[in-house]
Amino acid sequence: IQKTTGQRFRVTTITDITKRKHDAEERNRLFNLSVDMQSIIGFDVQFKEINAAWERTLGWTKAELMAISPMAFVHPEDREASYEVIRQLAAGHTLFEFDNRYLCKNGIYKWLSWNVYPLVEQQTMYVVTRDITERKQAAEEIRRQQEFIRLVVDSVPNLIFVKDHFNNFIFVNKAVADLFDT
Numbered sequence: 001i002q003k004t005t006g007q008r009f010r011v012t013t014i015t016d017i018t019k020r021k022h023d024a025e026e027r028n029r030l031f032n033l034s035v036d037m038q039s040i041i042g043f044d045v046q047f048k049e050i051n052a053a054w055e056r057t058l059g060w061t062k063a064e065l066m067a068i069s070p071m072a073f074v075h076p077e078d079r080e081a082s083y084e085v086i087r088q089l090a091a092g093h094t095l096f097e098f099d100n101r102y103l104c105k106n107g108i109y110k111w112l113s114w115n116v117y118p119l120v121e122q123q124t125m126y127v128v129t130r131d132i133t134e135r136k137q138a139a140e141e142i143r144r145q146q147e148f149i150r151l152v153v154d155s156v157p158n159l160i161f162v163k164d165h166f167n168n169f170i171f172v173n174k175a176v177a178d179l180f181d182t
Contacts, residue, residue, distance in 0.1 A: 033052075036053060036129065037051065037054045037127075037128070037129040037130070037131075038051045039051070039054065039070075040124060040126055040127070041127055042125075043089075043124070043125070044123070045069050045071050050065055057104075058102065058105060059106055060073075060105045074100055074101070074102060074103075075100065075102070078100035082098075085116075089116055089118040091120075094117055094118065095117075095118075097113050097114070097115060098113070098114045099113050099114070099132065099136075110131055110133045111132045112130065112131060113129065113130045113132045114129050115127070115128045154175075155174075156173060156175065158173075158175060159175050160173040161176050
């Protein structure tokens with residue numbers, strides 16, 4: 001191109017960003033449509049971003065959740081362990097399945113399981129959280145039933161025992177234990 005006196009040339013670059021926009025929309029869809037609660041939390045223990053599953057699961061609005069530290073929702077008995085986990089994450093440890101109880105808007109607590117990937121240099125944690133309340137309740141019910149069965153079996157005066165294929169005792173009731181004074 002030859003420039004003559006008094007003429008100006010403008011250079012323009014055009015970049016097709018259609019694919020980049022499509023990819024960003026897909027990531028946003030994955031984040032926002034997930035049944036799992038997804039979030040970005042800073043090491044200052046403040047939500048940076050949360051998806052809609054938080055509202056669906058806990059009943060709080062996004063604005064309510066974003067305005068308060070996530071630790072404010074943690075059951076008081078679970079706070080110390082939760083802070084210890086945050087200290088470990090700040091040291092760069094990846095976390096898989098840390099469970100604690102989280103306050104819902106209706107006043108009940110739900111059990112949540114947290115999977116966290118920290119980026120220490122960015123002081124940020126990427127989090128996928130799942131409601132495991134039903135699983136915890138089912139496990140507690142099984143434990144109660146086992147305890148009840150054990151009480152019933154131990155109240156029977158007959159000898160009740162189970163042996164494995166090596167002839168080792170794997171279960172004995174109280175009557176057997178009393179007989180052998182163990």
